[in-house]
Amino acid sequence: MLVHASVKRPSTLGILGTLSQIHTASITTEFTYNKGLEIYGENEPADYVYQVLDGAVRSYKLLSDGRRQIGAFHLVGDVFGLENGVFHRFTAEAVIDTTVRLIKRQSLERVANADVSVARNLLTMTTSSLQHAEEHMLLLGRKSSMERVAAFLLEMDRRLNGVGLVALPMCRRDIADYLGLTLETVSRVLSKLHGIGILNFVGTNQREIMLVDRRRLAEMNV
């Protein structure tokens, strides 16, 4: 695997496209990370805020013995690395080859201090991260392996257009570390869901999943 990151064309878009209020000359840059590359590390200075243009990113924390908890996957369009603080609280890595747009945190803060609507936008994005984390605590604390996987598939379906055909960018281990399970358990549950006719595997690798019966899947998600 190639292990390097390449700078692409700089641009002067509204901040991360999402904070469209800012049409001042805030310079944003594009950057491509190869699969597996670290974008930033936990406790590193949070100098930039990112948006996924193509690909997928995992944000995770590690325990000292290597146990990993993925807090979120960031898909196309998602903003991540917005810490509202000096340091990153997660490590972020490219799940597959991934292109991001980035902007200096300082530029963002400068504008937010002057413009209330931008500040409110930062608050909205932070709140939606919080909401996701709150739902995920419920999943991690109280749901069975079956319920976790069902919730995961429905979340991915929703976020990847919701057409019932889910092309997962991440491997079983990533899914497991997101759901607080082992990769074997994830694999077993998926096999079981396949066995009872709720999903089918499409194509050659096992990452493309057709949700045959989303109603029944939703029922498993309590």
Add this chain to the structure above:
Amino acid sequence: MLVHASVKRPSTLGILGTLSQIHTASITTEFTYNKGLEIYGENEPADYVYQVLDGAVRSYKLLSDGRRQIGAFHLVGDVFGLENGVFHRFTAEAVIDTTVRLIKRQSLERVANADVSVARNLLTMTTSSLQHAEEHMLLLGRKSSMERVAAFLLEMDRRLNGVGLVALPMCRRDIADYLGLTLETVSRVLSKLHGIGILNFVGTNQREIMLVDRRRLAEMNV
């Protein structure tokens, strides 16, 4: 148990005492909830924001079959119910008799729209909730029962003044639902920690805990 809530003296303090920027005439009110009383329910309109003046509050979500995940305990000084949205995402209940200060969400938003420093304060509070949730995902997803209880005791010690004597306001079931365990497991782990000389039970009920060896406790928290 008495089941009623009583209004106390209204006051015109800076918003919740915490958002001290607001010395406008934003009316705040005090209110007392008896032990076990609901302060607001999940999905109810979020008309007020609260601050604990005395007592303790639990915020939780329920699954349809009654499984409960407590997302946070709110202790004296903490602000809660700040949803930045129209609806509450948790149910909040008084763990013990609890007095809160409250302010209308609308007043808060009105000021935040005019004053960037207030908006930034809302963002800071939301960010610190997010940070707590992120740490808690790691705990719920990847830590053993021993590690969870150790983390809990250290968190409570820190938030209740950090003198090593922890007077827990909540019962074992609340702790369990916060840590993603059963009350029996919590009890067993506490007994074990007592057995190996890390903590002592003080007084007649089992809620007052002396942390004899915080260093060793911290080591269990990975």
Add this chain to the structure above:
DNA sequence: CGACGGGTTGATTGTCCTCAAAGCCTGTGG
């Protein structure tokens, strides 16, 4: 006193983890 809420402890069960092996696909190099 007796009921009740809260806590501890014991016995057993069950879910998920661990360890292990094998299959499949991709890419690489002869």
Add this chain to the structure above:
DNA sequence: CCACAGGCTTTGAGGACAATCAACCCGTCG
């Protein structure tokens, strides 16, 4: 074109940790 290595996934067997079910204890309060 084939052989082979490596990454990823599945599947099986056995084990461990926490859940479940149950009994009992202790204070408090009516």
